[in-house]
Amino acid sequence: MMGKQESKFKCRVCGHTEYTEVRQGNGILGPGAHSHMIHCYCEGCTTVFRDVRKFSVAETEAEGAKSKIVP
Ligand SMILES: [Zn+2]
Numbered sequence: 001m002m003g004k005q006e007s008k009f010k011c012r013v014c015g016h017t018e019y020t021e022v023r024q025g026n027g028i029l030g031p032g033a034h035s036h037m038i039h040c041y042c043e044g045c046t047t048v049f050r051d052v053r054k055f056s057v058a059e060t061e062a063e064g065a066k067s068k069i070v071p
Pocket of ligand 1: 011012013014015016042043044045046047
């Protein structure tokens with residue numbers, strides 16, 4: 001199962017602002033159904049990550065105060 005989600009996301013690899021959340025259900029349909037996130041990936045570069053907030057460029061960071069990511 002896949003769900004598209006838009007939020008304040010900016011890929012720190014390519015700068016894309018959309019990602020796809022990949023979820024897995026527990027096999028139950030209807031009441032009792034439950035799904036959990038397996039991982040997310042960037043729609044731009046398809047880099048897989050799990051923590052959106054950690055992977056996304058932080059707003060303060062995007063302003064470019066001091067931190068730079070050196071490959
Ligand atoms: Zn990306």
